[in-house]
Amino acid sequence: MSLRTPLNDAKNHGSAHSGTMHFWFQRVTGIASVPLTLFLIILGIYLTGQSNEGIMATLKNPFVALGLIATVIVFAWHMKLGMQVIIEDYVHGKWAKYAGLLANIGFSVFIALVGIFSILKISFGA
């Protein structure tokens, strides 16, 4: 007979070994993505058919730049969390899984860094 509870036997046996905060941040970043997506779509509509000079002038607008930085950060965070779940679900080899999880972090950080740097360069330089 064991004195351990069934819950204790089940704990940490999911494919990720943890999860409530992950679930929560997937929701929080998902909710934040809604207005940011609408912003991105409206910006896309506004930029369609504009000259390159017009596009650059719009991207230099501080409100547009701030909106784009927020979008890049939130998207990168949300997509990192989302792809992590997909990898945990489908990649079962230990090393392949860790390689995938690391690559996911690398890709998402790359997206965030290049995006933010480009927006800042458009605003302040070039």
Next chain:
Amino acid sequence: MLAPKPESNNETVKIMSIHSERPLSPHLMIYKPMLTMMISMMHRITGAILYFGALFLVWWLAAAAAGPEYFSLVHGYLTSWLGLLVLFGFTWALIHHLIGGLKHFLWDTGAGFERPMLEILAIFSALSSPALAVVVWAIAYLVR
């Protein structure tokens, strides 16, 4: 120590427990395809498409930062028919995933799981996203 397995004469559970001490939930191939299931898969697939689509967004921003010459080049790629097709697909995936995300938020409150509602939500997400994607592009070209 594992908790004692519940008594079962279900053959599947017996077969699965040969491979693993824990029972596994049956996966996709066991069910017949249904609309709600296809739409569930589409949320994951569109999420993955957007994941790699983010590369386009950042490439375009980097091109704008790199200066007018490179920006014109990338702008040319993106406004070629292939580029426009990719961008339209991206819009579609984004809107599909957005509607699917809103549906998940509804489900998170515990609502929307009843039979007719579940089917209505699935049909709604299947039809609304291509329609909205077309509307967005129509507006973009009409107000230009």
